[in-house]
Amino acid sequence: MNPFKFWIPACLLTLLLVLLAYSGINEYLFFAGFVVLQGIVLASAWNILGGYAGYVNFGVPAFVATGAYSALVVFKALGAPLLVQILAGALFAGLLGLGVGLLSLRLRGIFFSIATVAVIFILETVVLNWRFVGGATGLQLTKPEPSFGFESYTRMLFAVMALMSLVAVAISRYLQYSHIGQGLRALRDSEEAAECSGVPTLRLKVIACTISGALLGAGGAPMPMYLSFIEPASSFNLSYAISALAMPIIGGIGHWAGPVIGGLLLGSLQQYVTVTISSELNVLVVGVLLVLFVVIAPDGILGWIKSWKRSSK
Amino acid sequence: MFFSLDLLFEAVLFGLLLGGFYAAVSLGLSVSFGLLDIPHVAHPALLILGAYATYMLAGTGIDPILCGLLLTPVFFVLGVVLYRFYYETFEKRGSDAGVRGLAFFFGLAFIIEVGLIIAFGADQRGVEAPYIGSSYELGDYRIPYRMLAAFGVAILVTIALSTYFSKTFTGRAIKAVGQDEGALRLMGANPVRIKQLAFGIATAVNALAGAVLIVIGPVEPSMDRLYIGRTFCVVVLAGLGSMSGTLVAGLILGIAESVVMMMLGASWAPAVSFGLLLVVLGLRPQGLFGR
Numbered sequence: 001m002n003p004f005k006f007w008i009p010a011c012l013l014t015l016l017l018v019l020l021a022y023s024g025i026n027e028y029l030f031f032a033g034f035v036v037l038q039g040i041v042l043a044s045a046w047n048i049l050g051g052y053a054g055y056v057n058f059g060v061p062a063f064v065a066t067g068a069y070s071a072l073v074v075f076k077a078l079g080a081p082l083l084v085q086i087l088a089g090a091l092f093a094g095l096l097g098l099g100v101g102l103l104s105l106r107l108r109g110i111f112f113s114i115a116t117v118a119v120i121f122i123l124e125t126v127v128l129n130w131r132f133v134g135g136a137t138g139l140q141l142t143k144p145e146p147s148f149g150f151e152s153y154t155r156m157l158f159a160v161m162a163l164m165s166l167v168a169v170a171i172s173r174y175l176q177y178s179h180i181g182q183g184l185r186a187l188r189d190s191e192e193a194a195e196c197s198g199v200p201t202l203r204l205k206v207i208a209c210t211i212s213g214a215l216l217g218a219g220g221a222p223m224p225m226y227l228s229f230i231e232p233a234s235s236f237n238l239s240y241a242i243s244a245l246a247m248p249i250i251g252g253i254g255h256w257a258g259p260v261i262g263g264l265l266l267g268s269l270q271q272y273v274t275v276t277i278s279s280e281l282n283v284l285v286v287g288v289l290l291v292l293f294v295v296i297a298p299d300g301i302l303g304w305i306k307s308w309k310r311s312s313k
Numbered sequence: 314m315f316f317s318l319d320l321l322f323e324a325v326l327f328g329l330l331l332g333g334f335y336a337a338v339s340l341g342l343s344v345s346f347g348l349l350d351i352p353h354v355a356h357p358a359l360l361i362l363g364a365y366a367t368y369m370l371a372g373t374g375i376d377p378i379l380c381g382l383l384l385t386p387v388f389f390v391l392g393v394v395l396y397r398f399y400y401e402t403f404e405k406r407g408s409d410a411g412v413r414g415l416a417f418f419f420g421l422a423f424i425i426e427v428g429l430i431i432a433f434g435a436d437q438r439g440v441e442a443p444y445i446g447s448s449y450e451l452g453d454y455r456i457p458y459r460m461l462a463a464f465g466v467a468i469l470v471t472i473a474l475s476t477y478f479s480k481t482f483t484g485r486a487i488k489a490v491g492q493d494e495g496a497l498r499l500m501g502a503n504p505v506r507i508k509q510l511a512f513g514i515a516t517a518v519n520a521l522a523g524a525v526l527i528v529i530g531p532v533e534p535s536m537d538r539l540y541i542g543r544t545f546c547v548v549v550l551a552g553l554g555s556m557s558g559t560l561v562a563g564l565i566l567g568i569a570e571s572v573v574m575m576m577l578g579a580s581w582a583p584a585v586s587f588g589l590l591l592v593v594l595g596l597r598p599q600g601l602f603g604r
Contacts, residue, residue: 115590
């Protein structure tokens, strides 16, 4: 494969973002940019299961919160550094993904989706009743000193999230072109036909769900440090679910670039609306855009580009 | 843990009444999702919308449950329009109703929820009626009249719907449309119009159920999230599309929630419906009275 098509531009772009974090630009840019980059991570992760395999995971908040609370636990119990926190978040959310993936053995379509909603509320109830992580009131945290010569912790988190987006997009792109992606697409179109043609459907679904879950958890792991605070209501907020669903659909589901395009557009728009108008309207914008795209442009922006290319030939 | 037979009896009694209420809020979903196979995750949001519509109308001094009844034609039309839209954009095109249909209803639920927050604010709203706040004394037990009212409405709607679905031609056609559209067309009925009617009825029931919801206690816009678990738990446990099953499943959930609340405390209550839902999905996806 030609490295100029993906790897070189992607790595340069990430390097640029990391270098930007060392510059003297206003801190707020990194505070907002972190959320946009996190959106790309979550949307790419969602797309692996939802876009490639057609299993709609509404349980994104459960995975994000598992990542965040795993990070909190290793930080509080062992004083672990950020990298270990992220790895712990990925590990536990990956295990949750493994469990949810096994659910797909019996559940399809809306039944699977509703089961993932159930996972959110069950985990939230457990966390609400768990004293060590602060229960319903949550915990206040103090950010440690930034390392690697960053001026502030927020700048470091921004750089880390930039690297994580590179990793998430690279994994989702690799999966799309590998035999796993082919198998997932086959089972999305017809699970029976795929099974009959020798596609190991259950194994592929479990692999996709585990990887997707681990990436969602990794994306959520820096949250306690980012906010210096953690509590169940915002960690398990369903708006993670609607964003992670809307971004790939707006960009175009089933292709690795869809969540990137949708994440950049929707994420920036959300930040803009939150700052200029209100945070309620920010969720409304996501809902309205999601419904509009699903109805008017079911294949998203990538679908537009494709039909435009076809007609110009 | 404090435990006595007396308390258990009280919890079961309260659970039965609560269960009737859960059945009432789930009946609409039992039609739209259970009979028509529409991935209607916006059902709880429409329920909250019904509660807020009742709140608005009850401001004029009309009894809240009567308000719910008065609102049913409005919600019927809303349901018909919503189904028509869903049909034209998804079912007719046959365009991957799986992911996109779900995304559509999920997005719709968010729009309703945030719309209510913008219109009414995030705080709780309630209504007043003579039967709210007072209780019937039965020996040592106190039964709130509002729970009795909710239970009564639930029973009446269940009887009305199951009679309609088993005795009338259109009712039977609605039951048939989810199973075999082709056969229904041969009987001289138009499946799209039948589904449209059924979805209208399902939404109309939500107006009445929303009125019951606000009679039971104050409502807030984000409440629909909890009711995703409760309504889907009841409908799946009942077995898709069974009206009397919905009543039984509602009672089971009500008792389970009430007993857990008594033994572990109110903070565990939300996990009951979602936990029961997962157990049913895992062990018996066809439900208790499944077809």
